[in-house]
Amino acid sequence: MTSPYLQGCVRQAEAAGARGITLALDLRLAAxxxxxxxxxxxxxxxxxxxxxxxxxVTLTIVSAGPCTARLQHLRVGDPVYLRGPLGHGFxxxxxxxxxxxxxxxxxxxxxxxxxxxEAGRPVTVALGARTADDLLLAERLAGLGARVLVSTDDGTAxxxxxxxxxxxxxxxxxxxxxxxxxxxxxxxxGVAALCHEYGVPGEVSREAHMRCGTGICGSCDRGxxxxxxxxxxxxxx
Ligand SMILES: Cc1cc2nc3c(=O)[nH]c(=O)nc-3n(C[C@H](O)[C@H](O)[C@H](O)COP(=O)(O)OP(=O)(O)OC[C@H]3O[C@@H](n4cnc5c(N)ncnc54)[C@H](O)[C@@H]3O)c2cc1C
Numbered sequence: 001m002t003s004p005y006l007q008g009c010v011r012q013a014e015a016a017g018a019r020g021i022t023l024a025l026d027l028r029l030a031a032x033x034x035x036x037x038x039x040x041x042x043x044x045x046x047x048x049x050x051x052x053x054x055x056x057v058t059l060t061i062v063s064a065g066p067c068t069a070r071l072q073h074l075r076v077g078d079p080v081y082l083r084g085p086l087g088h089g090f091x092x093x094x095x096x097x098x099x100x101x102x103x104x105x106x107x108x109x110x111x112x113x114x115x116x117x118e119a120g121r122p123v124t125v126a127l128g129a130r131t132a133d134d135l136l137l138a139e140r141l142a143g144l145g146a147r148v149l150v151s152t153d154d155g156t157a158x159x160x161x162x163x164x165x166x167x168x169x170x171x172x173x174x175x176x177x178x179x180x181x182x183x184x185x186x187x188x189x190g191v192a193a194l195c196h197e198y199g200v201p202g203e204v205s206r207e208a209h210m211r212c213g214t215g216i217c218g219s220c221d222r223g224x225x226x227x228x229x230x231x232x233x234x235x236x237x
Contacts, residue, residue, distance in 0.1 A: 005040060005081045010074050011056065018133035020062040020104070021072050022140075025080055027057040032089030033112035034182075034205050034234040038213040040081040041067055048210045048229070050108035050182070051085060052137070060107040060136055086213045087233050090203050092119055094178030098200075099125040099146070100167045100191050102183020106136040108205055109182055110144065117145045124149065126170060128163025128183070132156035164190035171198040178202065179237075195237050202237040 008027035016022045029037075031054035039059070040046040047067045052058040063069045074080070090112050097116055099109045106127060116123050123146040129135040130153045141148045150158025151166040159166055164187060170176065171194055179202035181191040188204045195202040208220035208228040215230030222228060226235075 004083050006083070008057065008080050008082070010076050010078045010080060013075055016060045017062070017129070017136050019072075020060055020136060021074065022052065022058065022060045022137070023071075023074055023080070024053075025057040025059075027080075027082075029054040029057055029085050031085035031111075033115050034089030034108050034203075035085035035087050036108075036213070036233060037082040037084030037086065038210075039071070040083070041070060042081070044070065046083075046211075046213075048086075048213055050104075050111075050205065050233075052107040052110045052140075053114065054085065054111065057082075058111075060104065060110075062104045062136070083213065087229055088231070090180055090205070090234050092116060093201075094121060094176075094180070096175060096177045097121055097123055098167065098170055098176035098179050099123060100128070100163060100179060100181040100183070100187070101125060101136075102128045102163055102181075102187040103130075103134060104136065105182030105184075105187075105205070106141070107182075109180065110137050110140050112180060113141055113144045113146045123147065124170060124176065126151065126163050126166045127158075128152070128166065128187070129157075130154065162190070163187060164194065167191060168194055171200060176200060181205070192237050203234050204237060205233045206235060207233065 182205035220228035
């Protein structure tokens with residue numbers, strides 16, 4: 001039987017904020033922004049991570065528990081095993097998109113930024129984090145040609161407050177026709193409320209505990225008949 005795992009190795013590893021790492025691998029995937037991979041750590045576990053890019057495969061991983069802590073120690077040349085791309089990604093429907101990122105949610109939005117910029121769209125990113133140390137991929141997003149506006153919960157970088165407050169100000173200016181968001185569930189609920197208030201369509205990438213990543217085990221059942229891995233992780237609002 002052919003293995004579902006792709007084997008590659010780390011080509012580049014650099015710090016992402018104070019608790020994260022961005023890994024570029026020697027692999028390419030024909031993937032949509034918003035799709036994810038299951039990264040396997042032999043003798044430990046397998047965990048889902050969004051593609052921060054597909055060519056080369058790039059992942060930004062923030063330390064949250066045992067696996068993500070161990071992944072911080074990967075170095076150039078280390079082997080990596082993954083399955084994917086999995087799930088459904090973002091549409092590229094927007095003419096004047098606003099991207100709203102919270103914490104590690106910046107990863108799939110970096111890939112989306114690249115694709116939207118290649119399609120000639122002006123991209124604005126509201127990039128939020130708890131503190132300046134937790135901000136991810138600001139330089140990468142700016143380097144891709146996005147207008148990046150930062151907010152932190154404690155005011156240590158950018159504007160002081162929640163990223164949804166920043167997004168509300170941007171939507172009030174009427175400059176955006178579509179919202180894409182990825183981040184913690186309360187932030188996504190806030191974005192959904194804003195899209196409703198301003199009458200702007202949106203798509204959000206949701207997280208859930210996953211085991212198989214392919215719709216078999218049911219771990220990521222949302223309770224409404226939809227599985228985050230199979231039917232998402234990107235859902236229209
Ligand atoms: C589709 C998808 C894409 C993701 N993309 C990224 C990414 O690009 N970068 C990144 O850093 N992380 C991402 N994650 C989250 C990442 O998978 C978890 O942080 C990781 O599985 C934690 O594993 P761990 O063993 O280190 O910690 P664990 O001990 O498994 O978890 C640590 C803490 O985080 C919580 N947690 C773990 N997984 C999830 C989850 N899926 N949803 C909500 N809470 C969770 C646990 O309840 C626990 O409190 C993504 C998750 C999904 C489902």
